[in-house]
Every structure is written in C-alpha cells, then in structure tokens.
Amino acid sequence: MSSKMQSSNNIAQARRTVQQLRIEANIERIKVSKASADLMNYCSEHAKYDPLLMGIPASENPFKDKKPCTIL
Amino acid sequence: MGEMEQMKKEAEALKTQIEAARKAVHDTDMASAAAGVAPAPQVQLKTRKTLKGHLAKIYAMHWSTDNRLMVSASQDGKLLIWDSHSGNKVNAVPLKSSWVMTCAYAPSGNLVASGGLDNMCTVYNLKTPVIKTVKELDAHTGYLSCARFLSDTEILTSSGDTTCALWDLETGKQKTVFLNHVGDCMCLSLSPDMNSFVSGACDSLAKLWDVRDGQCKQTFQGHTSDINAISFIPSGNAIITGSDDCTCKMYDIRADQEVICYQDAALNSGVTSLALSTSGRLIFAGYDDFNCNIWDSLKGEKVGVLSGHDNRVSCTGVPEDGMCVCTGSWDSFLKIWN
Numbered sequence: 001m002s003s004k005m006q007s008s009n010n011i012a013q014a015r016r017t018v019q020q021l022r023i024e025a026n027i028e029r030i031k032v033s034k035a036s037a038d039l040m041n042y043c044s045e046h047a048k049y050d051p052l053l054m055g056i057p058a059s060e061n062p063f064k065d066k067k068p069c070t071i072l
Numbered sequence: 073m074g075e076m077e078q079m080k081k082e083a084e085a086l087k088t089q090i091e092a093a094r095k096a097v098h099d100t101d102m103a104s105a106a107a108g109v110a111p112a113p114q115v116q117l118k119t120r121k122t123l124k125g126h127l128a129k130i131y132a133m134h135w136s137t138d139n140r141l142m143v144s145a146s147q148d149g150k151l152l153i154w155d156s157h158s159g160n161k162v163n164a165v166p167l168k169s170s171w172v173m174t175c176a177y178a179p180s181g182n183l184v185a186s187g188g189l190d191n192m193c194t195v196y197n198l199k200t201p202v203i204k205t206v207k208e209l210d211a212h213t214g215y216l217s218c219a220r221f222l223s224d225t226e227i228l229t230s231s232g233d234t235t236c237a238l239w240d241l242e243t244g245k246q247k248t249v250f251l252n253h254v255g256d257c258m259c260l261s262l263s264p265d266m267n268s269f270v271s272g273a274c275d276s277l278a279k280l281w282d283v284r285d286g287q288c289k290q291t292f293q294g295h296t297s298d299i300n301a302i303s304f305i306p307s308g309n310a311i312i313t314g315s316d317d318c319t320c321k322m323y324d325i326r327a328d329q330e331v332i333c334y335q336d337a338a339l340n341s342g343v344t345s346l347a348l349s350t351s352g353r354l355i356f357a358g359y360d361d362f363n364c365n366i367w368d369s370l371k372g373e374k375v376g377v378l379s380g381h382d383n384r385v386s387c388t389g390v391p392e393d394g395m396c397v398c399t400g401s402w403d404s405f406l407k408i409w410n
Contacts, residue, residue, distance in 0.1 A: 007076075014079035020252060021086035024290055031097045032331055035309065035324040036105035039352070040370060042307040044109075046351035051395050053112065053353055056410055062140075062157045063120035063396055063408050 094329045102322060102332035106370040112353055115366050115376035120396065121159045123406040125152055129383070130400040131188075135391040136177045142389070142398060143184045144406055145175035151186055153198065156398070156408055165196055165203055178221040185227060187216025193229050195241060207244045212237065217258045222266055228283070230257035236271050238283060250281050252288040258300050264308040272299030278313050278323060292323040294330040301345045305352040305369070312355055312369070314343030320357050322369060334367045336374060345387045350394030358385030364399050378409055 047053055058064055128148035135142045141162065144152050149170030153163035171189035178184065183206070187193040193209040193216050214233030221227050222238075226247075230236045236250040236257055255275030262269045268289070272278045278292040278299055292311070301314035310324045310331070320334040320343055334355065341361035348355055348369070355367040356378070364385050366376035378385075383402035390397050396410040 011075055011079070014076060014083070018079050018082050018086065020288060021083055021090070023287070025086045025089050025093070027290065027328060028326075029093055029097045029328045030326045031099050032102075032324065032327045032329070033100045033105060035327040036100065036102050036331065039102070039305070039307065039310060039324070040106055040109055042305075042309075043351050043353045043370060046306070047353060049394075050349050050351035050353060051393070052115070052117070052349040052390070052397065052410060053351060056395065061120070061395075061410065063410060065120070 094327075097327055098329065102324075102370060103372045109370055111371060111373065112368040112375050115354065117366075117376065117378060117397070117409040119380055119407045119409055121156065121408040123154055123156075123159055123408070124404075125154075125161050126150065126404045126406075128404060129386065129402040130404060130406060131173050131386050132175045133387045133389050133398055133400040133406060134175055134177045135389050135398070136181050137179050137392055138181055139391040139393040139395065141177070141181070142391075142406075143175045143177050144387075144400055145172040145186055145188075146404065147172060148404075151175055151184060151196075153184070154406070156396070163198060163203060168194070174216060174218045176219045176221055176227070178224055180224050182224055183221065185219045185221065187219055187229065189215045191215060191231070191233075193219050193227065193239070195227070207241055209239050209244060209246075211246050214256065217256065218260045220260060220262050220269075222262065222283070228260060228262065228269060230260045230271050232256040234273065236260060236269075236281065238286075248283075248286040250286055250288070252279055252291075253277065255298070258298060259302045261303045261311065263304050264306065270302055270304065270311050272302040272313050272315075274298040276315070276317075278302060278311060280311075280325060290325065290328055292328075292330065294321055294323075294333075295319070297342070301343055301357070303346055303348055305348055306350060307352060312346055312348065314346045314357050316342035318342055318359075320346060320355060320367065332369075332372050334372055334374075336365075339365070344385060347388040347390040347397060349390060349397075350392075356388050356390065356397045356399075358388045358399060360384045362401070364388060364397075378407075380407055381405065 126146035151165040169190035173188035212231040297316035345358040364378035381401035387400040
C-alpha cells in the first residue's frame with residue numbers, strides 16, 4: 001500500500017473514532033444513586049417470584065427425582 | 073496543524089469530556105447504595121440431574137423458552153437436545169464441523185443454531201420429520217463465538233473477526249454489520265425489549281448497539297482482559313460482564329459506567345460464562361477453576377458455589393421461569409442445580 005493510501009486510511013479511521021466519541025459523549029446520564037435505587041427496587045419487587053432465591057418446595061420441583069414407591 | 077493532529081486532539085478532548093460526565097453522576101456506587109438491603113440468603117443448591125452423553129468438552133448450552141428443553145454443543149461434533157426434566161436426549165444433530173463454540177435455541181422452539189471455527193452459523197429445523205439444515209450463514213471472516221435468535225427470521229452473531237452481525241434467515245444474508253470493536257467479539261446478549269444488544273470482546277470493552285440502525289451507542293470500560301461472558305439484567309437497565317481478568321462487573325446503562333465489581337482475592341481464574349436468576353439478585357458465574365460462584369448482584373458478596381465439575385465450567389444458563397441453573401463443562405457433563 002502506498003504511504004499516501006495508508007495515511008488517508010489512517011485519517012478515515014481517525015474521523016470514525018472522533019465521530020463515535022461524539023455520539024458517546026452526547027448521551028444523557030443519570031446519577032448512580034438513582035440507577036442503584038431502581039435496580040434495588042426491581043430486585044425487591046421480583047424477589048418473591050425468584051425460585052432460586054426463595055427455594056423450591058420438593059413437591060413443586062420438576063427436576064427433583066421422585067422417590068420410588070414400594071408395593072408391599 | 074494537520075488534520076491527523078486535529079483529530080487526535082479532538083479525540084482526547086472527547087474522552088476527557090466523557091470521563092468528566094461519568095464522574096459528575098458518580099455520587100455513589102452500587103454496594104454502598106445497597107448497604108441497607110438485607111443480604112441475600114446463603115444459596116445452597118443441589119445437583120438434581122447430571123446429563124451424560126457428550127464425548128468431549130462442552131462449549132455452550134442454551135435453554136428453550138419452554139423451560140424444559142435445552143441444546144448443548146460439544147467438540148465431539150454434536151448438538152444434543154435434552155429434556156431436562158427426565159434427563160433424556162430428545163435429538164442429536166451431527167455437525168459438519170466439530171469445532172463448535174456456540175449454540176442457540178430459537179424462541180419458537182422450531183430452530184437451533186451452531187457455529188465455531190468454521191466461521192459460519194448453521195441453522196437447523198427441529199420440526200421437520202428429519203432434522204434439516206435450513207441455512208448456512210457464511211460471511212464472517214473469523215470464528216463464530218456466539219449466536220442468538222431474535223425470531224425464526226433473524227439471528228445475531230458475534231465473531232472473532234471483531235464484528236457482530238444481524239442476519240435475515242430467509243435470504244441468508246447480513247442485514248446489518250456492527251463495527252467498532254478492535255478485538256475478537258466473544259459474547260453477546262439481547263436486551264429484554266430486543267431493540268438493543270451488548271457485546272463483549274478481547275479488547276476488554278463491552279459495547280451497546282442499536283439492533284436496527286447498527287450504531288454503537290455506548291462503550292463500557294474497566295476490564296483489563298478479554299470479556300468472555302455478558303448478560304443484560306432482567307430489568308434491561310444494566311449489564312453484567314465476566315472476564316479473563318477474574319472479575320465480573322455490573323455496568324449501568326443509564327449512568328454509563330461500572331457500578332460494582334465482583335471479585336475476590338482468592339479467585340484467580342478467568343470467568344467463562346454467566347447467568348442471572350429471574351429477579352437479577354443472583355449471578356451464577358462459571359470459572360476456569362471448575363466452579364460456578366454465586367454472587368449477590370447488589371452487595372457484591374459471594375453467597376454460594378456450585379462445585380461438582382471435574383474441569384472448567386464453560387457455560388451456564390437459567391431458563392426463563394428461573395427454576396434452576398444449568399452448568400456445562402469441559403468434563404463433558406451438564407448439571408442441573410436448584
């Protein structure tokens with residue numbers, strides 16, 4: 001590749017980098033305290049429906065092997 | 073000043089501006105904010121099923137939306153479809169290339185996909201009398217690290233060629249290519265509303281993308297090595313990443329920054345995979361040290377461990393109903409825990 005082509009590639013790359021950084025710089029950001037509060041609220045509202053957090057009664061556990069019945 | 077110099081200066085100024093904007097909203101961090109929250113209970117899960125059938129390392133698994141079937145991929149050259157309730161194999165799909173790195177189940181349950189060092193994503197129809205290959209998606213110039221169906225007509229892929237792509241499954245062509253990473257893309261996760269997705273790469277960055285317009289919206293830094301695993305939390309407002317730097321991190325999307333780091337001085341193995349419980353409170357992270365550690369996502373504390381595999385845990389998955397967690401390993405077994 002000629003050095004002229006290479007430097008125009010580099011400039012194109014640099015332009016794309018600046019373009020991308022402009023997009024990322026211009027977003028609205030909320031405070032971490034608000035973000036954390038929302039996360040905590042979501043977790044607490046959904047906790048009671050979370051089987052891995054609450055535990056699963058044996059009778060409702062589809063993965064638990066049922067004990068075999070013996071016929072006497 | 074030459075244009076190159078100008079561009080460099082502007083780039084530096086923008087980076088400084090972004091850091092300042094992040095700092096300006098950093099009035100606390102997640103762990104401090106959650107100091108008053110009751111700790112998550114110590115989680116002791118038991119192995120309910122050990123799924124035996126693969127003959128070599130398992131690299132990936134994915135739950136069906138029916139919460140019962142799942143697909144796993146192994147370098148024995150097969151995809152296996154399992155009924156997790158009975159532990160039985162429902163289907164076996166022989167792969168053209170045994171160097172598989174990812175598998176995915178379509179939300180409809182009709183299709184599965186696989187891909188790996190063949191650089192292709194192959195899609196199979198499970199509902200025809202004999203399982204058929206319906207498409208070979210061939211355009212990536214690097215390995216396929218991850219695939220996720222949006223529907224029976226669209227699939228997202230991430231690749232070692234540093235790009236991600238959205239494909240039209242009717243034409244077999246790429247609709248959108250996502251360009252911005254400078255390292256191999258290793259993982260991706262679709263947002264709950266399916267309008268965006270995040271990718272993790274070997275450039276140690278996670279990026280948020282708009283599915284439709286292909287635009288990279290945000291970049292999350294902080295990791296010091298490859299990001300191997302990534303997942304949206306159920307609310308869609310934050311993401312969790314797992315890295316070869318032995319830590320997991322939570323990044324909040326709206327605050328545009330890292331809000332908590334899950335690490336332990338005693339842990340010096342890379343994170344390979346991760347999955348979340350339905351409330352988002354528990355993170356199940358698979359490590360190279362053969363364990364899956366369970367983290368309290370809000371407080372940053374380890375609350376349990378899943379030990380039982382005899383080799384690296386390569387994949388983890390929680391079904392939509394949250395009733396269990398599945399781990400897959402290089403020891404060739406999958407385990408179901410709850």
